[in-house]
Amino acid sequence: MWNEIEKQLNIKGWSVYKLTKKACLSSNLLYELKSGRTKDVGFINMCKIADALEISLDEFKPKKGR
Numbered sequence: 001m002w003n004e005i006e007k008q009l010n011i012k013g014w015s016v017y018k019l020t021k022k023a024c025l026s027s028n029l030l031y032e033l034k035s036g037r038t039k040d041v042g043f044i045n046m047c048k049i050a051d052a053l054e055i056s057l058d059e060f061k062p063k064k065g066r
Contacts, residue, residue, distance in 0.1 A: 001041075001060050002033050008053045023052035
């Protein structure tokens with residue numbers, strides 16, 4: 001999941017901080033996800049991230065072959 005978030009941040013030219021502000025999330029949550037210390041951010045938070053990035057939740061689904 002973090003790979004897709006990072007890809008979208010790069011496309012938009014956003015920092016993690018900007019995403020946390022747009023999604024109304026704690027920066028700690030995203031840094032935990034980035035570091036791999038957490039894998040599950042919860043459905044509501046996933047929706048907030050997808051909405052802030054203006055992408056579908058489907059983008060977070062594992063791709064076949066991974």
